[in-house]
Amino acid sequence: MGFVGGMFKIIDTKRLNSQIVSWEVESGEITRHAKPGQFIVLRIDETGERIPLTIYDMDKTKKTISLIFQEVGKSTHKMGRLTTGDSILDLIGPLGHATDTRNFGSVLCVGGGVGSAPLFPIVRALIESGNDVTVVLGFKTADLIILEDRFKELFTRAGKEPKVFVTTDDGSNGTKGLVTDVMKKLMQTQKFDRGFAIGPLIMMKFAVAVFNSFGVPAIVSLNTVMVDGTGMCGGCRCTVGGQTRFVCVDGPEFEGAQVNFDELLARQNRYHRHEQHAMDLHKEHVCRLDR
Numbered sequence: 330m331g332f333v334g335g336m337f338k339i340i341d342t343k344r345l346n347s348q349i350v351s352w353e354v355e356s357g358e359i360t361r362h363a364k365p366g367q368f369i370v371l372r373i374d375e376t377g378e379r380i381p382l383t384i385y386d387m388d389k390t391k392k393t394i395s396l397i398f399q400e401v402g403k404s405t406h407k408m409g410r411l412t413t414g415d416s417i418l419d420l421i422g423p424l425g426h427a428t429d430t431r432n433f434g435s436v437l438c439v440g441g442g443v444g445s446a447p448l449f450p451i452v453r454a455l456i457e458s459g460n461d462v463t464v465v466l467g468f469k470t471a472d473l474i475i476l477e478d479r480f481k482e483l484f485t486r487a488g489k490e491p492k493v494f495v496t497t498d499d500g501s502n503g504t505k506g507l508v509t510d511v512m513k514k515l516m517q518t519q520k521f522d523r524g525f526a527i528g529p530l531i532m533m534k535f536a537v538a539v540f541n542s543f544g545v546p547a548i549v550s551l552n553t554v555m556v557d558g559t560g561m562c563g564g565c566r567c568t569v570g571g572q573t574r575f576v577c578v579d580g581p582e583f584e585g586a587q588v589n590f591d592e593l594l595a596r597q598n599r600y601h602r603h604e605q606h607a608m609d610l611h612k613e614h615v616c617r618l619d620r
């Protein structure tokens with residue numbers, strides 16, 4: 330593990346679109362140890378909740394990590410208001426197991442929305458290992474697309490033709506429809522040896538079903554609610570292969586075919602109601618301040 334506690338300066342912030350923000354954060358020793366697939370848990374201040382975020386990129390010379398997050402709840406909206414030069418209170422990591430990025434042969438990597446960010450370092454490592462990689466990225470609309478050019482750069486830097494397919498739900502960019510539509514088309518004409526899917530639970534559930542139907546083993550990366558990040562609180566539990574596992578210490582990656590997605594989706598819906606309540610209180614609070 331790198332750091333536990335301390336103040337960590339945000340040295341760059343970028344708003345990638347109306348919902349998604351990227352940060353480059355001073356992270357000291359975390360940079361030295363982090364590998365693709367691993368994550369950190371951060372807390373912006375004493376009252377902030379602990380937010381797990383996968384490390385999207387890092388600069389070992391500057392000792393910084395890059396993080397991408399979507400403003401979906403009270404805490405992430407608060408994070409979105411921090412700017413370059415601000416600091417966050419805690420940064421713990423790297424946590425979780427690193428991704429197995431050996432040479433599998435032909436690999437299909439699927440990212441959904443902000444899940445494209447944790448997929449990025451994995452694709453980079455898979456290309457570096459000599460895999461024949463194809464990437465499918467899915468977004469709701471064109472204005473929510475992130476990292477498409479950066480994924481393409483990974484291929485061109487390696488002297489390969491970019492194989493990056495984008496889908497949008499409304500067809501405003503790329504292929505209209507879901508990532509699973511493009512996956513099926515690709516898998517009908519090419520044999521893949523390994524799959525990766527990272528994104529919303531519902532997307533991973535259906536992506537895994539497609540991989541299964543073509544007999545391709547697939548890895549998913551789970552991003553559950555976390556409290557302590559140490560395997561003690563049980564907040565991030567999930568059922569994998571009929572066994573209770575903890576995303577923070579056993580994951581975040583699991584064999585997709587073994588994950589009980591329905592259980593995770595039911596729990597996510599329960600948390601969503603609480604989050605909505607917190608957001609409503611937060612909005613009220615902001616309104617009073619503005620008067």
Ligand code: FES
Nearest residue numbers: 556558560563577
């Ligand atoms: S966050 Fe507490 S067990 Fe994983």
